Amino acid sequence: MPVDLPLNAKPVQHKTSLRITCPECGNDTDFFEVADSVILTTHYSQNEDGSFTQDEDESQILGEITFYCGECNADLTQFHQRFLEMLF
Ligand SMILES: [Zn+2]
16 A cells, blocks of 8 residues: 655656766666775774774875766766765
8 A cells, every 4th residue: 555645756757867877878887986196094903912903994085086987988977976966
């Protein structure tokens, strides 16, 4: 039984319109992101016996971030903002 959906809800149509599709080759599943100039800082705690345990990773991106199609390597940076919004 469907429960209390508002009469104007259109969940399926809404979802498909948000998919990113490569305009060059039509790929809509594989993408990759490239970051320039990344500083990766890793924190460690030294234990009683002299060994180390990793606490946390901290990465800081200083340069440009570009976004590419995983099939044909087309530059899809124009979609990067939407990609970030849809990243969970
Ligand atoms: Zn492509």
